[in-house]
Amino acid sequence: MARQRQIKLGAVLTGVGGPGAFNTWLDPEIPGDASIDIDWYIAQARLAEEAKFDLVFIVDSQFITADSPPHYLNRLEPLTLLSALAVATDRIGLVGTLTTSYNDPFNVARRFASLDLISRGRAGWNVVTSGDSGTSANFSQPEHFDYDTRYGRALEHVRVVQGLWDSYEDDAFPRDRATRRFLDASKQHPLNHRGEYFQVAGPLNLSRSPQGQPVIFQAGDSDQGRDLGAAVGDGIFTHAATVEQALAFSTDLKARAEAKGRHPDHVLILPGISVYVGDTDDQAREIERATQEADGGFEQSLAEFGRAFGWHDFRQYPLDEPFPADTLVYAERSFRTQAARIVDLASSNGWTLRETVEAVSKPRRTPFVGSPVTVANELQRWFESGAVDGYNIHIGHPSQTRRLVDEVLPILRERGVVRSEYEGTTLREHLGLPFAENRYTVARGVTTEVEAVPALV
Known part of the structure; x- marks a missing residue:
């Protein structure tokens, strides 16, 4: 059977x-x-x-x-x-x-x-x-x-x-x-x-x-x-x-x-x-948000952001200028698929480096x-x-x-x-x-x- x-x-x-x-x-x-x-x-x-x-x-x-x-x-x-x-x-x-x-x-x-x-x-x-x-x-x-x-x-x-x-x-x-x-x-x-x-x-x-x-x-x-x-x-x-x-x-x-x-x-x-489990759906969403905010942080996210790009250090760029799309070259022998998605997102939305890091690392609703x-x-x-x-x-x-x-x-x-x-x-x-x-x-x-x-x- x-x-x-x-x-x-x-x-x-x-x-x-x-x-x-x-x-x-x-x-x-x-x-x-x-x-x-x-x-x-x-x-x-x-x-x-x-x-x-x-x-x-x-x-x-x-x-x-x-x-x-x-x-x-x-x-x-x-x-x-x-x-x-x-x-x-x-x-x-x-x-x-x-x-x-x-x-x-x-x-x-x-x-x-x-x-x-x-x-x-x-x-x-x-x-x-x-x-x-x-x-x-x-x-x-x-x-x-x-x-x-x-x-x-x-x-x-x-x-x-x-x-x-x-x-x-x-x-x-x-x-x-x-x-x-x-x-x-x-x-x-x-x-x-x-x-x-x-x-x-x-x-x-x-x-x-x-x-x-x-x-x-x-x-x-x-x-x-x-x-x-x-x-x-x-x-x-x-x-x-x-x-x-x-x-x-x-x-x-x-x-x-x-x-x-x-x-x-x-x-x-x-x-x-x-x-994420709560007594109610609303409580669970609050647990999700609070956990993601407590476990993360912008400065830490910026420091780790370069991993997909062969650990290229993005802290050297101005945060509020357009995302440096030419950095994709550093991902050629690293996590290229992930890095290419990030570059595409930043370019299509006209984001700055700060906005890109925030978009990638911000708390988000999960299923x-x-x-x-x-x-x-x-x-x-x-x-x-x-x-x-x-x-x-x-x-x-x-x-x-x-x-x-x-x-x-x-x-x-x-x-x-x-x-x-x-x-x-x-x-x-x-x-x-x-x-x-x-x-x-x-x-x-x-x-x-x-x-x-x-x-x-």
């Missing part, structure tokens, strides 16, 4: 505050060192697991300036962190960000396969290409890769990693003491990859997990980013201001995936959102705000429209997280659109994705049935 389609839920943990939330750390309920406090992460992961979230999501980057958000200035490395969470939780998926631009495929394959085994099949890799152009200086490179190279390299990188994850078939280790046979060598497979960017012999020195391979997530809104997501992404981390925008993105991404021979239902659209019933209705409406398959929810102020978990999710659970219990043990099972069959086993015409291994407690 087909399982009822349900909303997928991810918890994005950004500790003391990410982009646009510079002052989140001032909340007395958040430890001042939350972003490096393993006890804080364990508490958040366990809370999300109790609420039957599908996964926790750890974002990352490898370049900072003094103007970076507090969480970015001082945070734990994702795979190390998630390995600790793996032994402190039982069911929840564990998704971490690693860049294809500044990691070798063999190391990425080994690290995520290790996390997948430690967690008994709950690992996911968020594939990024590094938008911060300054990252190159941390890896002995004279300059950051251009867009075409970043995404060409990323696709090959992921394919190599997936090939390495299939180095062993699922029954490659008989471990038969009677015959003194540890390995069935016919089921160990070198990769012998020689491509445009990588040469990797293999095999990987690690077996597969109960879900076959870690789940692949991807985020990118440029044409190259969408094509990469359509080619390799099981989950797509995106952003949308309206249900119409979300539906257009979902339709485009799933059509691209289908054109590449993939099943569109196996590409899950999971936008990042914030949720998932209101009483518990209003928020539940909106989450369900987007989902049932086909615009999304679920949500990656930014975990910010603890009081709002509690209201989401205690007041909104029970409504959706009663309606049957959010799970009451985990049905499986792996991240693929949580997300309704098929077991990742080993390519060599499939080539022999055999379907492997892997017995689930109990999760660590």
Whole structure:
């Protein structure tokens, strides 16, 4: 019997505050060192697991300036962190960000396969290409890769990693003491990859997990980013201001995936959102406004404004003169799509630099705000429209997280659109994705049935 389609839920943990939330750390309920406090992460992961979230999501980057958000200035490395969470939780998926631009495929394959085994099949890799152009200086490179190279390299990188994850078939280790046979060598497979960017012999020195391979997530809104997501992404981390925008993105991404021979239902659209809950809709809107104003500020927004432009410092320009559109050149190897939108907005509206920064960073009404019933209705409406398959929810102020978990999710659970219990043990099972069959086993015409291994407690 087909399982009822349900909303997928991810918890994005950004500790003391990410982009646009510079002052989140001032909340007395958040430890001042939350972003490096393993006890804080364990508490958040366990809370999300109790609420039957599908996964926790750890974002990352490898370049900072003094103007970076507090969480970015001082945070734990994702795979190390998630390995600790793996032994402190039982069911929840564990998704971490690693860049294809500044990691070798063999190391990425080994690290995520290790996390997948430690967690008994709950690992996911968020594939990024590094938008911060300054990252190159941390890896002995004279300059950051251009867009075409970043995404060409990323696709090959992921394919190599997936090939390495299939180095062993699922029954490659008989471990038969009677015959003194540890390995069935016919089921160990070198990769012998020689491509445009990588040469990797293999095999990987690690077996597969109960879900076959870690789940692949991807985020990118440029044409190259969408094509990469359509080619390799099981989950797509995106952003949308309206249900119409979300539906257009979902339709485009799933059509691209289908054109590449993939099943569109196996590409899950999971936008990042914030949720604000009040006793009434009006009170919730006031909480949203007050929170956004308290967490932000013009001077901080101006300092961080240049991130999309390769961290170009916009404080050198007069605030009340026309926006310097020629600065788009600094974004060529950075977050070009985002920067181009900002330049287009400023030019089409004739804004000054001050007006542009204010427009980009000002408090704005977001979709998932209101009483518990209003928020539940909106989450369900987007989902049932086909615009999304679920949500990656930014975990910010603890009081709002509690209201989401205690007041909104029970409504959706009663309606049957959010799970009451985990049905499986792996991240693929949580997300309704098929077991990742080993390519060599499939080539022999055999379907492997892997017995689930109990999760660590």
